[in-house]
Amino acid sequence: MTAVGRTDPPLIELVQVTKVYGSGAAAMHALRGIDITIEQGEFVAVMGPSGSGKSTTMNILGCLDTPTSGSYRFRGAEVGHLTRDERALLRRQYLGFVFQGYNLLSRTSAIENVELPLIYRREPASERHERARQALKAVGLIGWETHTPAELSGGQQQRVAIARALVTEPAVLLADEPTGNLDSARSREIMDLLTDLNRTRGITIIMITHEPDMAEYANRSIHFLDGLVESTVPGDGGR
Amino acid sequence: MLWNSFLLAFREIRRNVLRSFLTVLGIVIGVAAVIVMVFLGSGATIEVQRQIESLGSNLLIIRPGQRVGPAIISEARPFEVDDAVAIRDQIGGLVAVAPVSSQRMTAIVGNRNWATNVVGTENAYLTVRSWPLSAGREFSRTELSTGKAVCLVGATVQRELFGSSPPIGQRIRLNNIACQVIGLVEPKGQSSVGMDQDDIVIIPLRTIQRRVTGSQNISLIYATMRDSASTEEVKEAIATLLRERRRIAPWEQDDFMVTDLQEVSGLLTATTEILTALLGAVASVSLLVGGIGIMNIMLVSVTERTREIGIRLAIGAQEREVQTQFLVEAMVLSSLGGLIGIVLAIVSSLWLSQALKVPFVFDSGIVTLAFVFSAVVGVVFGYVPARRAAQLDPIEALRHE
Numbered sequence: 089m090t091a092v093g094r095t096d097p098p099l100i101e102l103v104q105v106t107k108v109y110g111s112g113a114a115a116m117h118a119l120r121g122i123d124i125t126i127e128q129g130e131f132v133a134v135m136g137p138s139g140s141g142k143s144t145t146m147n148i149l150g151c152l153d154t155p156t157s158g159s160y161r162f163r164g165a166e167v168g169h170l171t172r173d174e175r176a177l178l179r180r181q182y183l184g185f186v187f188q189g190y191n192l193l194s195r196t197s198a199i200e201n202v203e204l205p206l207i208y209r210r211e212p213a214s215e216r217h218e219r220a221r222q223a224l225k226a227v228g229l230i231g232w233e234t235h236t237p238a239e240l241s242g243g244q245q246q247r248v249a250i251a252r253a254l255v256t257e258p259a260v261l262l263a264d265e266p267t268g269n270l271d272s273a274r275s276r277e278i279m280d281l282l283t284d285l286n287r288t289r290g291i292t293i294i295m296i297t298h299e300p301d302m303a304e305y306a307n308r309s310i311h312f313l314d315g316l317v318e319s320t321v322p323g324d325g326g327r
Numbered sequence: 328m329l330w331n332s333f334l335l336a337f338r339e340i341r342r343n344v345l346r347s348f349l350t351v352l353g354i355v356i357g358v359a360a361v362i363v364m365v366f367l368g369s370g371a372t373i374e375v376q377r378q379i380e381s382l383g384s385n386l387l388i389i390r391p392g393q394r395v396g397p398a399i400i401s402e403a404r405p406f407e408v409d410d411a412v413a414i415r416d417q418i419g420g421l422v423a424v425a426p427v428s429s430q431r432m433t434a435i436v437g438n439r440n441w442a443t444n445v446v447g448t449e450n451a452y453l454t455v456r457s458w459p460l461s462a463g464r465e466f467s468r469t470e471l472s473t474g475k476a477v478c479l480v481g482a483t484v485q486r487e488l489f490g491s492s493p494p495i496g497q498r499i500r501l502n503n504i505a506c507q508v509i510g511l512v513e514p515k516g517q518s519s520v521g522m523d524q525d526d527i528v529i530i531p532l533r534t535i536q537r538r539v540t541g542s543q544n545i546s547l548i549y550a551t552m553r554d555s556a557s558t559e560e561v562k563e564a565i566a567t568l569l570r571e572r573r574r575i576a577p578w579e580q581d582d583f584m585v586t587d588l589q590e591v592s593g594l595l596t597a598t599t600e601i602l603t604a605l606l607g608a609v610a611s612v613s614l615l616v617g618g619i620g621i622m623n624i625m626l627v628s629v630t631e632r633t634r635e636i637g638i639r640l641a642i643g644a645q646e647r648e649v650q651t652q653f654l655v656e657a658m659v660l661s662s663l664g665g666l667i668g669i670v671l672a673i674v675s676s677l678w679l680s681q682a683l684k685v686p687f688v689f690d691s692g693i694v695t696l697a698f699v700f701s702a703v704v705g706v707v708f709g710y711v712p713a714r715r716a717a718q719l720d721p722i723e724a725l726r727h728e
Contacts, residue, residue, distance in 0.1 A: 152641060152721050173645045180643025191638050191725065195342045205642045207331050252642070 097164030099259065099292055100126040100149065105158035105168075107144050118144040120315040121158065128259075131286045131293045133303035136312030142296055143264070145312070149294060150183055150262045151175040163259075180208055184253030184291075188265035190245040192237040198224060198248045199233040205256045223255035224248070227281060243274035247281065254285060261285070263295040267302055279305045332648075332655040339656055340663070350624040351664030353617025354704060358668025358697045359675065360610035365693045366676040368603025370685035372596055377686075378518065379592040385422070385554065386455060388586045389414070389565060390547040403582035405544040408532065410572060414548065418564050420556030425451035426545040428535050434528055435500040436488040443484050445501055445528045447535025453512070455549040463495050463510025466531050474533030478506040481525035482514040499528065504538050506530060517684075558587050611700075617664070618704035625657050625712035636716050637724025650717035657709025658702050665701025669694055 107119040119141045126132055136142045147153035148160060151167065152175075160168035167178060184205075185191075192201045202220040211219070224233060227247040237245050246266060253261050263282065267275035283305050286293050295306065303309040311318045340347045391403040411426035428447040433440050446452070450465045460479065470477050478499060485494050494508045506528070515524040536543060552561050562585045569583055629636070639649060673689075680687040 147722055150641075173647070176640065176643050176645045179641065183643075185641050187725065191634065191641075193635055193638065196338070200338070204639070207335070208639075208643050208648065210331075 097161065098125045099128045099130075099163060100124070100294075101159075101161040101164075102145075102148070102155075103159040103161070105145075105148065105155040105160060107141075107148065107153070108156045117315055119148075119155070122315075122317050124310065124317065126292065126294065129286070129290045129292055130308070131283065131306045132295070133306035133309035134294060134296045134312065135298070135300075135303055135309050136318070140312035141315040142312045146262060146264055146294070146296055149260075150185060151178050180205065180256070182259040184256060184258035184261040186246070186249050186253050186261065186263040186266045188268040190237070190242070190249045190269075192245055192248055192252075194238065195236055197234045197236055198229060198240065198251075201237070201248055202252045202255050205252060209256060219255055220251070223251035226254065226285075227251045241274075242270050243277060246270065246274075246278055250278070250281060250285075254289070254291065257289075258291065260292045260294060263293060265296050265298065268298070272301075275299075275302065329651065329655070332651045333659065335652050336656040336659040340660060346624070347660060347663075350621055351617070351660050351667070353613065353620040354661050354664030354701050355617075355668040355671060357610065357614030357617040358665045358701050359672040360613055361607055362669060362672035362693055362697050363676050363679065364606040364610050365603060365690055366672065366688055367679060367683065367685060368599060368606065369688040369690055370680050371683075372599045372603070373688060374685045375595045375599055376592055379588050379595065385552045385556075386588050387550045387552065387558075387562065387565070388547060388588075388591075389550065389569070389583065390586075391583045393580065393582060393584060400584075401582070404573065405546060406548060406583075407543045408536075408545055409543070410569065411545065411548045413568060413572060414550060414565055417568055418550075418561065420553050420561045420564075422551045422553055423451040423454040425449055425455045425549045426532055427452065427547050427549060428532060428540060428545045430535065430539055432501050432528075432539070434484060434488060436497065439488050441484060441487040443526050443528055445530060445535065445539070447530050447532040447539070449532055452529065452549065455551045458515065459513050460510045461513040463508070465510065471531045471533060474531055474537045476504045476506045476534060476538075477509045477531065479510040479512055479529040480508055481512055481527035481529075483523055483525040484528055485511060501528065501530075502539065504530075504534065506534075558589070562587065614700060614704060617701075618661070618708040621657055621661055621705060622708035622712060625653065625709055626715070629653065629712045629716045632716075633719060633724045633727040636719050637721050637727065640719065640721035641725060646717040649719075650713045653713035653716045654706060654709045657713065658705035661705030661708075662698065662702045665698045668701065669698060672697075 102122055102124040104121045104123060105119055106117070106121050109116040109118060122141070122145065124145070134142045134146065144153070148155050148168075151170070154170075154175075155168050158168070159166060162178070162182070167175070170178065193204070199217070199220050202223050203216045206216040206219060221230075221233065224230060227250050229244060229247050229251065232240065232244065237248070240248065250266075261282075266282070267278050270278060279302055282293055282295070285291050293306075295302070297303050308320055308322045310320050389406070391405050392400040393403070395401045406426070408426055411424055415421065415424040425448050430445050430447075431442060432445045433442050434445075449471055453459070453465065463479070465479075466477060469475070480488075480494060480499070488494070488499065489497065494511065497508050499506045499508060512527070512529070518524050532545070550565070552558065565585050566581060570581065573582065575582065636649060677687055
């Protein structure tokens, strides 16, 4: 998965992407042709009412799903029509995910959760352990390595999830309402953490959110409506 | 990757020890049952052979009737004492010949009574069965020829009727005969078919013929050959003599059997081997059931862990990796079950072989086979659940519950 094409292609480029579920009269047009360009190092908030197509877009951006038509170029390479396994490799190599519901493995210690992506990257055990520790340190969870999700608060669980996403040093971190289950104080902590990762490590962050407060942290926010990009608004987080 | 799968499998098993154990219980029991059956079966076979050899390999048993089925012997005229005499006098190569007429009777001493096996025979009986006296004396010539009421008793009868008091010189009442005990035979233990050989009262053949059966008939004849004699030739000679005496036409079949212990041994060994195979086969059905148990739990596990699978797929696991994980998990589970089963089998075989008084035979072949089979069961029955897990859609899986 090497970046080919222009000398300086955008990190992510969606061109006239559509997504249709079902067919014929029952066809549901989730995306009706969207164009999005995201540069390396951006922090983008994705907003819009439910059913507007933002989750579908995130799934396509995250290579969990493929567009029905249109083009998805990642670092200049067309990735919209890769096979399941090729997409898995791409996710493994370049993408990190943070979900609203944390999605940690239950009954599994924090450090084992963070190590998981490295197992699939065939990292040796010692390396794995060290990097997982570093990642947990980066999210401020030193001392909590052996705790299982059930023994951690919501905020802590989300930090573990962020550590798991960033342990592979991904190019893009996709966050689906990362603060949706947290109170406002905890939400601010998580947002500060994400902003920090974005600034200090240059990780590109794409985040779905419902809350305008959270979108404020981003460089810009993309608003969806009825399967189309309605507007793009610069945010306070801009440099 | 395979090593990682093993790691993941062990973690998963460790996370859920009780359920893992219950899942493989079927395999544990199946493997243990198969191994125990085979171990005990081999032990029984060896024990049977050992006991038959202890009887003496030169023994011939001659009885009326022909074997017409596995345990069925056709009806035929009984032998008479003269047949035994003729064999003794006319057949070369024999050491001793003992005619036997036996009967179940109740033996009474004082207020104790005991149903036992009364054998009417001659002193040669002790020779052919290589059964020495532990006390007293054999029958005298007069006692044999006049049919005196005297007897030799086995250890069981002695215990049941006399307890600890010395039996020699005492009298035992067998129906209307009051027998004087003149000797004791040494304890012999169980026979290869599980009969108590010490439950016996031996009286002169004449005595049982005159006072119990009232005929010249005898039920069978024992004969021992010289070591140098050819079994086939002696058997042939006896058969020819008996056909003549019993006036069997040349086109008719023998209505008696001359069996040597090699044959009996072969027959019994074959029987125990068939039984072992049969029990092993029945036991292996439980392995199959165990495999279905694993498939069942693995399917439940895949459904239960849908979200986990979604997470793994999202962070970059390929189909093959998820499939391998679940396959290895099923295989590790069932192999662990196999190992536990092997340990259980060895422990219980040791205990059972003592309780059943058969030698403990360790057969590494069946242990290896059972282990390999348990691993194969895991792969076979883990395949469908693993396939199902690998083909989940990550988006759907993450949305699960």
